[in-house]
Amino acid sequence: MPNQPATDHNGLNEEEFLANYNAGSYERPSVAVDMLIFTVMEQEQNNYRKLAEKSLQLLLIQRGEHPFLGEWALPGGFVGIGESVEEAARRELYSETNIDNIYMEQLYTWGDVHRDPRMRVISCSYMALVDRKALSVQAGDDAAAAAWFEVSYLILDTSREVLEQGIRQETLVEITLQSDEEKLSGVVKLTETIQGHVRQMNREIVRSSGFSFDHLLMVQYAIERLRGKVEYTDIVFNLMPPLFTLSELQRVYEIILGKDLLAAAFRRKIAERVIETEESTRDAGHRPSKLYRYNVEWNLS
Amino acid sequence: MPNQPATDHNGLNEEEFLANYNAGSYERPSVAVDMLIFTVMEQEQNNYRKLAEKSLQLLLIQRGEHPFLGEWALPGGFVGIGESVEEAARRELYSETNIDNIYMEQLYTWGDVHRDPRMRVISCSYMALVDRKALSVQAGDDAAAAAWFEVSYLILDTSREVLEQGIRQETLVEITLQSDEEKLSGVVKLTETIQGHVRQMNREIVRSSGFSFDHLLMVQYAIERLRGKVEYTDIVFNLMPPLFTLSELQRVYEIILGKDLLAAAFRRKIAERVIETEESTRDAGHRPSKLYRYNVEWNLS
DNA sequence: GGAATAGTGTCTGTGAGACAGTATCAA
DNA sequence: TTGATACTGTCTCACAGACACTATTCC
Numbered sequence: 001m002p003n004q005p006a007t008d009h010n011g012l013n014e015e016e017f018l019a020n021y022n023a024g025s026y027e028r029p030s031v032a033v034d035m036l037i038f039t040v041m042e043q044e045q046n047n048y049r050k051l052a053e054k055s056l057q058l059l060l061i062q063r064g065e066h067p068f069l070g071e072w073a074l075p076g077g078f079v080g081i082g083e084s085v086e087e088a089a090r091r092e093l094y095s096e097t098n099i100d101n102i103y104m105e106q107l108y109t110w111g112d113v114h115r116d117p118r119m120r121v122i123s124c125s126y127m128a129l130v131d132r133k134a135l136s137v138q139a140g141d142d143a144a145a146a147a148w149f150e151v152s153y154l155i156l157d158t159s160r161e162v163l164e165q166g167i168r169q170e171t172l173v174e175i176t177l178q179s180d181e182e183k184l185s186g187v188v189k190l191t192e193t194i195q196g197h198v199r200q201m202n203r204e205i206v207r208s209s210g211f212s213f214d215h216l217l218m219v220q221y222a223i224e225r226l227r228g229k230v231e232y233t234d235i236v237f238n239l240m241p242p243l244f245t246l247s248e249l250q251r252v253y254e255i256i257l258g259k260d261l262l263a264a265a266f267r268r269k270i271a272e273r274v275i276e277t278e279e280s281t282r283d284a285g286h287r288p289s290k291l292y293r294y295n296v297e298w299n300l301s
Numbered sequence: 302m303p304n305q306p307a308t309d310h311n312g313l314n315e316e317e318f319l320a321n322y323n324a325g326s327y328e329r330p331s332v333a334v335d336m337l338i339f340t341v342m343e344q345e346q347n348n349y350r351k352l353a354e355k356s357l358q359l360l361l362i363q364r365g366e367h368p369f370l371g372e373w374a375l376p377g378g379f380v381g382i383g384e385s386v387e388e389a390a391r392r393e394l395y396s397e398t399n400i401d402n403i404y405m406e407q408l409y410t411w412g413d414v415h416r417d418p419r420m421r422v423i424s425c426s427y428m429a430l431v432d433r434k435a436l437s438v439q440a441g442d443d444a445a446a447a448a449w450f451e452v453s454y455l456i457l458d459t460s461r462e463v464l465e466q467g468i469r470q471e472t473l474v475e476i477t478l479q480s481d482e483e484k485l486s487g488v489v490k491l492t493e494t495i496q497g498h499v500r501q502m503n504r505e506i507v508r509s510s511g512f513s514f515d516h517l518l519m520v521q522y523a524i525e526r527l528r529g530k531v532e533y534t535d536i537v538f539n540l541m542p543p544l545f546t547l548s549e550l551q552r553v554y555e556i557i558l559g560k561d562l563l564a565a566a567f568r569r570k571i572a573e574r575v576i577e578t579e580e581s582t583r584d585a586g587h588r589p590s591k592l593y594r595y596n597v598e599w600n601l602s
Numbered sequence: 603g604g605a606a607t608a609g610t611g612t613c614t615g616t617g618a619g620a621c622a623g624t625a626t627c628a629a
Numbered sequence: 630t631t632g633a634t635a636c637t638g639t640c641t642c643a644c645a646g647a648c649a650c651t652a653t654t655c656c
Contacts, residue, residue, distance in 0.1 A: 084413045264648085
């Protein structure tokens with residue numbers, strides 16, 4: 001712990017060093033953010049008695065210029081030299097949704113050399129979860145076309161191979177994004193290798209139609225993470241309106257996890273995480289249900 | 302899905318666009334990687350009957366130039382324009398440890414504007430876990446001084462404050478890194494805010510002595526992640542040698558989690574994750590124990 | 603009354619916490 | 630024999646899965 005200002009091999013102290021610092025002219029990558037904005041939406045029902053079906057939706061924009069002109073991509077943009085990466089992400093998020101105060105989480109930084117055909121771009125992906133009802137503006141007010149796509153995530157196949165010193169497992173995941181007008185789909189191969197003790201994961205696009213760049217990988221990664229976090233955090237509540245029924249909440253869990261849950265067990269499990277209100281639904285064609293709100297106090301880590 | 306090459310507003314198709322693409326001359330950030338290399342080490346015991354104490358260790362290097370000349374920092378370096386971010390991380394990892402085939406995982410990308418006093422640097426942090434016995438070379442063969450630091454992670458205090466529309470919880474975490482000769486320590490404030498449904502996390506350095514840049518935050522984040530992943534993955538086995546006793550394994554869990562575990566419950570829990578071998582320890586001054594190895598087949602996700 | 607959802611009661615199996623007790627080695 | 634660690638047996642409690650059952654609304 002130097003109390004005297006330390007000097008380097010040129011005899012400069014830190015202040016002098018920084019004043020004379022020359023950043024050099026080597027080539028630098030561009031840095032971008034890409035946003036995975038999810039929400040849950042209801043489809044109308046023709047049977048007045050039935051509950052509306054819900055689905056997980058992802059916001060995409062249609063590219064107005066090369067490369068991938070006319071194809072769909074995650075909203076995103078470059079990180080300015082004077083803004084932090086998180087600020088850039090919030091800026092993009094706001095420009096797409098027109099609302100502030102949205103749950104947002106950094107996911108993964110994608111750094112392959114040739115992931116953008118124009119130049120070297122490293123992209124940091126963020127996931128955001130929005131309550132559909134809080135979005136007053138429909139996607140599409142932007143200059144570029146934007147649309148919500150229904151997400152489907154299907155595991156096609158898993159296979160194993162025994163290696164000399166370990167094992168390799170490959171999983172094929174099919175991702176389909178469906179909007180009112182378009183359907184994108186692609187298959188990602190996840191390779192998990194264990195050699196000795198060392199575990200490695202790899203993601204690779206097997207086929208892809210309609211996705212730009214490596215965005216299919218980002219989508220797969222995000223869904224995987226969303227599923228994981230749903231099981232051990234309160235992340236779902238970011239997709240819910242302030243008041244909701246337990247059935248609605250259960251549907252959201254089911255949509256994200258891709259499997260049905262038993263009502264009794266589900267209600268027990270989330271009982272502490274919610275607070276019952278005096279209000280309830282009405283005019284439903286069946287028994288009304290109590291409305292609940294999120295219990296903020298629960299399990300603050 | 303354009304079968305005809307789509308043309309943009311300049312009448313160019315994608316091929317022509319890319320051939321003429323000019324990346325522009327706006328200022329770009331530099332991108333770096335920082336490595337959090339953890340291992341578990343044994344301290345010698347003077348009582349021949351007692352087991353060696355273990356501790357979690359982190360590898361740091363002493364900076365040979367400004368800024369933070371003479372202070373300790375995470376090993377790392379810039380991402381070259383021709384290598385992927387992951388390749389840069391592997392390169393740094395190899396140059397510090399001289400071994401290949403190490404468990405490595407991307408953690409978080411740190412993008413604050415002023416995190417480096419020299420210039421704008423965005424840094425992607427990676428965590429690596431190494432079996433101490435696989436490291437033939439001691440840290441320090443490098444030109445720069447390198448040393449292992451014993452990690453201690455202590456929650457000093459948590460406090461809560463009720464807001465109009467939510468709650469704020471602050472946690473103070475003290476991190477101490479102790480090598481044979483030096484001791485670094487610092488306090489990080491974690492702020493978790495819930496406003497309405499929206500949860501946000503923030504990390505901030507409260508005080509720091511001996512750490513460079515925002516590396517204290519990176520260390521805190523990494524330990525938090527390590528603790529989390531230990532509970533629901535097989536990540537610990539990356540810290541173990543090929544053969545180990547269940548007591549050793551339990552110690553490693555205990556060190557990382559910072560709490561004691563009951564042997565009976567522990568053994569039940571990991572029973573399926575390991576395979577008993579014929580070998581056992583000897584000359585221990587007490588009952589020998591069976592050696593186990595990792596069960597590669599267990600729970601391939 | 604019927605169709606639908608809302609919500610409860612309870613059996614059962616699993617698995618973790620707790621802790622006492624037994625086993626086995628080397629000096 | 631002793632001091633240390635290695636390992637097992639078993640009680641209890643909490644909780645999730647399963648499923649049958651009751652409750653309540655609107656047409």
